[in-house]
Amino acid sequence: MTEALSPSALSPSVVLSGITHLYGRADSGVTAVDGVSLSVAPREVVCIVGPSGCGKSTLLRLISGLEAVQKGEIAVDGQVLATAGRSLPPEKRPVGMMFQDFALFPHLTVAGNIGFGQTDRPRAERRRRVDELLETMALTRYADAYPHTLSGGQQQRVALARAMARDPKVLLLDEPFSALDEQLRRSVREEVVRIIRASGIATVVVTHDPEEAMEMGNRVVVMEAGRIVQADTPVTLYQRPANSFVARLFGEVNRFEATVRDGQIVTPLGRIMAPGLPGGTKVEVACRVEDLELLPPGTRPDAVPVRVRHSSFLGPATRVCLDLAGSEIHARLPGHVDVRAGEELSAAMAAERAMVFPAE
Numbered sequence: 001m002t003e004a005l006s007p008s009a010l011s012p013s014v015v016l017s018g019i020t021h022l023y024g025r026a027d028s029g030v031t032a033v034d035g036v037s038l039s040v041a042p043r044e045v046v047c048i049v050g051p052s053g054c055g056k057s058t059l060l061r062l063i064s065g066l067e068a069v070q071k072g073e074i075a076v077d078g079q080v081l082a083t084a085g086r087s088l089p090p091e092k093r094p095v096g097m098m099f100q101d102f103a104l105f106p107h108l109t110v111a112g113n114i115g116f117g118q119t120d121r122p123r124a125e126r127r128r129r130v131d132e133l134l135e136t137m138a139l140t141r142y143a144d145a146y147p148h149t150l151s152g153g154q155q156q157r158v159a160l161a162r163a164m165a166r167d168p169k170v171l172l173l174d175e176p177f178s179a180l181d182e183q184l185r186r187s188v189r190e191e192v193v194r195i196i197r198a199s200g201i202a203t204v205v206v207t208h209d210p211e212e213a214m215e216m217g218n219r220v221v222v223m224e225a226g227r228i229v230q231a232d233t234p235v236t237l238y239q240r241p242a243n244s245f246v247a248r249l250f251g252e253v254n255r256f257e258a259t260v261r262d263g264q265i266v267t268p269l270g271r272i273m274a275p276g277l278p279g280g281t282k283v284e285v286a287c288r289v290e291d292l293e294l295l296p297p298g299t300r301p302d303a304v305p306v307r308v309r310h311s312s313f314l315g316p317a318t319r320v321c322l323d324l325a326g327s328e329i330h331a332r333l334p335g336h337v338d339v340r341a342g343e344e345l346s347a348a349m350a351a352e353r354a355m356v357f358p359a360e
């Protein structure tokens with residue numbers, strides 16, 4: 001099948017409906033994607049984040065056409081690209097893809113790389129688009145250079161330009177910054193986000209780095225074992241995670257098992273009001289390490305005694321490991337905090353920010 005299958009009334013942008021994907025045999029294979037439905041609005045940048053093997057790359061490969069859809073439907077800009085057994089080939093899809101290793105052609109110049117694969121356009125138009133992209137990416141002076149003579153950040157921009165060259169309706173970026181070192185990554189990331197937002201192309205970014213997802217995405221989709229666990233804005237994901245896995249993905253937490261009694265949950269760090277939860281319900285209480293306050297002993301009635309095990313200065317913050325009645329908890333305090341191993345302190349939890357989940 002080489003032509004579009006049919007227009008879909010549902011899809012203003014990218015619409016994935018009920019996608020399930022299995023590698024290998026039905027009885028012994030791996031379900032890489034398990035019933036995923038997701039829409040991406042025009043101009044939206046959606047980041048898919050999750051641990052290794054959760055199915056992120058498979059999802060991108062399905063949208064780009066590198067993998068055939070087995071179950072469900074993929075539509076882009078109102079055009080159904082793939083359903084089970086029927087698929088538009090990758091080169092016919094209005095999709096631009098950028099890979100983690102950039103995958104530039106070493107024997108082609110920068111301009112050659114950007115213009116590659118646009119044979120369906122008149123030469124003059126192709127040239128104009130390449131020039132335009134060279135300018136957008138601040139690469140005009142490198143037009144005739146070969147990829148190996150460029151820095152990692154410049155190569156990144158060439159790869160992005162190539163992905164954008166055919167004016168795709170959707171851009172797919174798979175771990176776009178993993179080949180760059182930490183320092184370069186931050187500045188290149190800002191630059192790439194600026195270019196993508198200015199282009200207005202709906203974009204799906206796959207990353208295993210939650211901070212990267214929060215920084216880039218209007219919306220962040222958290223995947224675990226082939227399924228979407230939560231899709232929300234970065235602020236909502238951080239403040240109201242759907243479960244303990246999501247809470248832990250976006251920052252270090254202290255976790256306690258507890259049971260609801262008379263509308264309250266008693267934790268080693270104090271009481272939390274839990275109106276509406278029936279008595280006897282087993283729960284997990286999670287408290288972010290930055291929501292723990294450390295005070296001199298005896299300063300507040302709601303604080304509990306702790307002893308410092310050790311601390312690490314991390315630059316913007318100090319991470320303190322504490323003994324709380326024989327178990328270990330952690331606090332993260334802004335700046336440099338001078339605490340010593342063995343020091344007695346008291347710890348108070350910001351109860352209003354504590355998160356309560358069903359016990360696992």
Ligand SMILES: Nc1ncnc2c1ncn2[C@@H]1O[C@H](COP(=O)(O)OP(=O)(O)OP(=O)(O)O)[C@@H](O)[C@H]1O
Nearest residue numbers: 023024030032051052053054055056057058059208
């Ligand atoms: N070609 C393949 N053949 C068999 N199994 C595969 C294949 N590609 C991926 N898988 C399996 O499918 C699951 C999902 O893989 P996928 O690459 O989509 O995950 P991911 O979230 O992108 O992981 P990573 O962050 O490590 O790239 C994994 O269990 C993986 O081992």
